[in-house]
Amino acid sequence: MNETDSRGILENLFGDDAQFILRYGSEALLKEGRAFFWQDDSVDRCALILDGRILPVKHRLGASDIVLPPIVRGDWIALAELTALSAAQADYIADRDTRYIAFTARNYTAIRERISVERKLALALARSTLSLHSWLQEGGSLERTLAWILSRRKKTASMENTSIVVTQAQLARYLGLTRETVNKRLNQLEEEGLIRTRRGVLEIPDWEQISEYVDSLARY
DSSP: OOHHHHHHHHHHHHGGGHHHHHTTOEEEEEOTTOEEEOTTOOOOEEEEEEESEEEEEEEETTEEEEEOOOEETTOEESHHHHHHTOOOSSEEEESSOEEEEEEEHHHHHHHHTSHHHHHHHHHHHHHHHHHHHHHHSGGGHHHHHHHHHHHTOOEETTEEOOEEEOOHHHHHHHHTOOHHHHHHHHHHHHHTTSOEEETTEEEOSOHHHHHHHHHHHHHO
16 A cells, blocks of 8 residues: 555545655554554554454453454544553454554554544544443344454464354353344355354355455445
């Protein structure tokens, strides 16, 4: 991705302030499987996704981990944490090679001094909060199920796993959903040809097909 592409994304989000913001950011690539932050890390920067996808994994004391909605093109990593001077609230792990533009804490403070930028950042935070609340409702069960499945994608010596050992009861507990809802969503994904189910196992015919399906949901 070149500077023109980056400017195009920033113009969609910030309008006439795009060039101003671009001067304060640094583009970088996060390789698949690498973390931008681990949960509880000290946050010294935030980043805007230009291309790729990040899966946030939230660890909870005495409870199962939660895979939060994917962070995709046009979304921010750790914007809330840097704004509130908080530690990272999740593991932010690249689900694929992900290009982003990062802002140090000092440069983030600098761009916020422009009122029009501050307003757009506040709007981004508000939309992120509303999106999370929507996802936490029952209507986000498909995205939650897909995010959890993708978080179990693993490579060993260039070979990917093709199955996940999990019962529907376990998956319901991991996701905070009813078993009936999980059953409904798995049936939906099976009808789409994205997974195959058998007792205690989810079989994955094609990881990229699932990944593309998640991208399509994010667009709409």
